[in-house]
Amino acid sequence: MPSSLSVAPRLPLYFTESRYEFLRLLRARTYTLVTVGFPLMFYMLFGVVNSHPSANPLTVSRYLLATYTIFGLVGTSLFGIGATLANERALGWLEIKRASPMPPSAYLVAKLLTAFAFAFIVYGLLLTTALTLGHVHLSAHEMLRLAGVVAIGVLPFTSLGLLLALCVPPQAAVGVINLIYLPMSFCSGLWMPIDTLPHWLQSIAPLWPSYHLAQIALNGIGFPTNGSFGVHLAALALFTCIMLSAAIFVFRRSSARS
Numbered sequence: 001m002p003s004s005l006s007v008a009p010r011l012p013l014y015f016t017e018s019r020y021e022f023l024r025l026l027r028a029r030t031y032t033l034v035t036v037g038f039p040l041m042f043y044m045l046f047g048v049v050n051s052h053p054s055a056n057p058l059t060v061s062r063y064l065l066a067t068y069t070i071f072g073l074v075g076t077s078l079f080g081i082g083a084t085l086a087n088e089r090a091l092g093w094l095e096i097k098r099a100s101p102m103p104p105s106a107y108l109v110a111k112l113l114t115a116f117a118f119a120f121i122v123y124g125l126l127l128t129t130a131l132t133l134g135h136v137h138l139s140a141h142e143m144l145r146l147a148g149v150v151a152i153g154v155l156p157f158t159s160l161g162l163l164l165a166l167c168v169p170p171q172a173a174v175g176v177i178n179l180i181y182l183p184m185s186f187c188s189g190l191w192m193p194i195d196t197l198p199h200w201l202q203s204i205a206p207l208w209p210s211y212h213l214a215q216i217a218l219n220g221i222g223f224p225t226n227g228s229f230g231v232h233l234a235a236l237a238l239f240t241c242i243m244l245s246a247a248i249f250v251f252r253r254s255s256a257r258s
Contacts, residue, residue: 013102017110022117025080035079035118039072040125042191043134051134058223061134065126066146066217067190072122073150074157074210078181080115081161083173090170108162116154123150138221145220153213156236159243160209166250184208194226209239 025031043064051061127143130136138146161177168176185191187201188211194202205211212232215225 010103010106014106014109017102017106018113021110022114025084025114025118031079031084035072035075036122036125038075039068039122040129042071043068043126043129046191047130048133051136053135057137059136061130062136062138062221063193063218063223065130065134065136066149066221066223067214069123069126069146069150070153070188070210070214070217071185071190072126073119073153073213074181074185076118076122077115077154077157078161078164078177079174080118081111081158082164082168082177083161085111085162085165086168086170086173089165112154112158115158116151119150119154120147123147142221146217149213149217149220152216152233152236156209156213156240156243159240159247163243163247163250166247166254184210187211188214190214206235209236212236 047061047064047068051059123146127138127146131138160180164173164177164180187197187205188194188208189197189205190210194205194211197205206227212227212235215227216229216232219225219229
């Protein structure tokens with residue numbers, strides 16, 4: 001007798017799980033405030049306030065549009081996967097999901113797609129603010145380039161979030177994520193141009209994945225950057241592989257113990 005898993009069509013299950021995961025996080029005020037509100041608030045304070053009509057397209061507001069988009073993307077990925085998955089692991093929600101006829105992969109795919117959705121919401125809000133209040137002028141091609149950066153940038157940080165969710169105690173998940181998220185953003189040049197930081201911070205900036213993603217984003221809208229697109233993309237791919245491999249190792253080890 002065929003199981004309900006093999007009979008039920010997979011795509012509607014993935015869609016339903018993703019839909020409810022998105023709505024759940026959308027209604028979580030703390031999550032939306034951190035992931036959507038903070039990048040928009042910071043851009044209003046520093047991007048819009050420092051904006052002015054200029055013949056030079058390389059303005060502060062243009063720079064911060066790219067970097068705060070990355071800042072928001074990292075937040076949606078780390079908190080959307082790391083914090084929520086850690087809390088659900090503590091509540092025993094993973095065991096309930098495993099016992100259900102839903103494909104196991106649908107649970108993680110739903111969280112990944114939700115992180116993508118919130119990342120594009122952040123980008124859309126920042127782009128609208130930059131175009132209307134920040135005196136930023138972007139071509140359609142440049143807007144699509146930034147959208148492409150958002151698309152490729154979610155996976156590395158959701159991979160990091162997955163590893164943190166498996167390693168960090170649930171009660172400490174938010175604090176540990178902030179201890180990584182905020183210093184990483186500052187040292188990567190997401191809050192101010194990288195060349196304004198102390199020299200020793202500039203020298204270690206390439207260690208952060210957010211630095212490489214920011215360099216790709218800035219290059220896509222006309223800013224001179226350090227290193228080539230291929231080097232930055234390879235660094236992000238390597239980081240993703242390391243995080244996923246470590247997460248798989250930790251998961252298998254914990255499963256073997258239980």
